Amino acid sequence: MSKSEQKLTKKQIAIIEAATELFAEKGFSATSTSEIAQKAEAAEGTIFKHFKSKKGLLMSVVSPITVEFYGPMIKKDLDKVFDKEFEYYQDFIRAMIENRKIFIQNNLPVLRILIQEIPFHPELKEQFIEQVGKDIIERIRGIIRFYQEKGQMVDIHTDTIIRTVASTILSYIVARYVLIPEARWDTEEIETERIIQLLENGLSKKK
Numbered sequence: 001m002s003k004s005e006q007k008l009t010k011k012q013i014a015i016i017e018a019a020t021e022l023f024a025e026k027g028f029s030a031t032s033t034s035e036i037a038q039k040a041e042a043a044e045g046t047i048f049k050h051f052k053s054k055k056g057l058l059m060s061v062v063s064p065i066t067v068e069f070y071g072p073m074i075k076k077d078l079d080k081v082f083d084k085e086f087e088y089y090q091d092f093i094r095a096m097i098e099n100r101k102i103f104i105q106n107n108l109p110v111l112r113i114l115i116q117e118i119p120f121h122p123e124l125k126e127q128f129i130e131q132v133g134k135d136i137i138e139r140i141r142g143i144i145r146f147y148q149e150k151g152q153m154v155d156i157h158t159d160t161i162i163r164t165v166a167s168t169i170l171s172y173i174v175a176r177y178v179l180i181p182e183a184r185w186d187t188e189e190i191e192t193e194r195i196i197q198l199l200e201n202g203l204s205k206k207k
Contacts, residue, residue, distance in 0.1 A: 011040070011042055011046060011050075012050050014041065014042060015036060015040045015042055015046070015047055015050070015051070015057070016060055016061055017040070018036050018037075018039035018040035019036050019040075019058070019061050020061050020109055020110060020113065022035055022036055022039060023058065023112075023113045023117075024108070024109040024110070024112040024113050027116050028058055028113070028116065028117050028120075031054075033047050033048070033054050033057075036054075036057070055121075058113075058117065058121070059123070059124075061110070061113065074103070075135060075136065077099060077103055078099065078139075080099065081095045081096055081099050082139050082140075082143070088152065089147040089152050089203070090196050090199075090200065092143065092147075093165060093169070093195075093196060096165075096169060097172075097173070097192050097195065098192075100169060100170070100173055101177070104173055104174075104177050105177055108177070111178065112178055115174060115178060137162060140158075140162055141158045141159070141162070144161050144162065145158060151205055152204065152205060153203050153204070153205055154202075154203055154204065154205050155205070164199070165199060165203075168195060168198065169195065172191065172195060176191070
């Protein structure tokens with residue numbers, strides 16, 4: 001239980017749990033406070049008493065989890081990859097795909113909310129970047145420079161490489177496990193190797 005949860009009543013926790021499930025399933029805009037109240041077995045007025053508005057409830061769902069739970073957990077989880085030294089950058093990318101895949105599978109409900117709502121609520125993006133993004137990006141810059149110095153990666157700006165690799169990996173993982181899991185997918189190993197092949201064409205330093 002997080003520090004924030006320890007300060008909440010059982011009714012407030014029930015409301016947050018109901019909102020998390022409904023926001024993840026239907027999206028923020030399509031979920032009404034009456035549905036949340038019904039699922040939480042609470043009066044609709046109780047939601048407004050404790051959270052002021054549906055937007056306030058959304059922030060109560062996402063903010064503490066991002067700050068107290070997901071931020072430290074994502075960093076600790078990625079350290080398992082960052083602290084290893086892979087001989088080839090392809091192995092590093094392969095390990096990153098596996099790491100993020102497992103994390104998303106284990107944390108689907110709140111991550112669905114983040115993916116769906118970040119484009120419409122800039123404060124969520126700012127919190128996520130502040131708690132997670134800055135330290136991780138700096139570490140990845142160092143790893144990219146390591147492979148550039150080894151002569152494996154093309155000599156272009158590290159941030160361009162980060163954006164290319166991150167968008168490729170995340171678009172695959174989010175599509176497969178969040179947006180369209182019912183689509184026809186090949187095995188995880190085959191899909192991962194295709195991603196590696198695509199990235200190799202653009203990232204490898206030409207001999």
